[in-house]
Amino acid sequence: MNRISLSHYFCGMRNLIAFYLRFRIFLVFAALQGVALYTYFTSSEFPKLQLLTTTGAFNAEVLKVRNDVTKHFNLENTNKQLEWENIRLREKLRQSVYRVEKGAISIDDTSFKQQYTYIPGTVINSTFDKRDNYMTIDIGQISGIERGMGVFSSRGVVGVIHYVGTDYSIVKTVLTKNINIDVMLEKGGAFGLLKWNGEDARRGTISGISNDMVVKKWSKVVTRGGSGIFPRGILVGRVEKKGFIEGKPLWDITVRFSEDFRSIQHVYVVKNLMMQELIDVEKHIPAPVEEEDL
Amino acid sequence: MGKILLHSIRFVLFVLVQVLILNNLELRWGIYPMLYPLFIMLLPLEMTTVPLLLVSFALGISIDAFSNTFGLHASAAVVFAYFRPVIFKLLAPRDGYESEVEGNIYEMGYRWFIYAFGLLLLIHHTWYFLIEHFKLNELLMVLKKTGLSVVLSFVLSLLVQLIFVSRNKSER
16 A cells, blocks of 8 residues: 555656656746747837847947948949939038029028037948848947937938947838838828838838828928927938728828938938927927717 | 867857858848758757757847847747757657767758758748737738748758768768
């Protein structure tokens, strides 16, 4: 009697150990999986560990070496872009404009106050064919970069600063899931949110434009400058296609980006000098009060 | 000791190749070749699952650190490592595996390698793209990307072995 219960006991013990060993593997698996998925899903909102991003001192250095080798393949193209931009800006200078009313104009400098300054940066790592595409640039805290600043290039809008390291930062490009940049049609001023569905690096969509607005094909889409991230009027792209969304009074608008995300070398980061003022003012917007349905 | 050194060097090489070359290929249709699962495949057969999981996690997180994926590769690599013993058991030869061998194509034969690695790679890629998209209405794109990338990753892994694993050394 005693013997039987003892062997039973050992048998149960052995099973327990076997079960524990089996379970241990799953436990380790679940723990590692938990850590990995947790960092993945939280970091697409707000990364915490610099070491695990491309702004880490060592990681960024390695990528920079790679970029130093590959950047020369694009040099000619890059130079041409910068040349075009210079020409465009030169045309706006006072010396290229013929003064129609001679002597009548005096520029009152105090009526203009600088609102935006731009910080130039070089792209050292980027992708365009993933579901979420990020970009590493070689300027960080030291150059005055902050999270949430807008990024554009000579061709158009690129994205928003996602994470700032000491010397490098990560840009969340337009080609990500929840980018939602405020954009508007240059003519007409209808505005909506820019989104990307993950398929084509050259096309995005705008949601939220009511279908009683006039939307012309190939009309320009620019930033709205709503939240102070971008100045108003930076080019995003052109309307390539419009259609109806079934069951909703909205246009389904496809935008062809003016930016070519496959070959970005130089970008500008927007610093809004009046950002604090904007935040302070917008604090006074009353919070939406939910009215009870009667 | 020599084995540890060999696998450490391999670890670094696989990370570098993935990060510096494969991450920047930018092929069309969202094809993304991943070679690092081969490293986990080639870890010693007698290695138990827990160290296997830990090494795979380290490999994945190292690749994440260079590609702004924040843990996506780590997650997929751990899935690969978790299923490796399962698949190996499923496809075990009649008299079991010899210890001290490596799961490469010469030791285990083409047939075994194609089945085992093919299955594991399919699981790995499916997981990777599912988590990357994480949207039900993009399922078609996930399938397309998985199907195309698996083929390329597999061919790449075959080529790497044909070039770098010397046959004579393996046959002993």
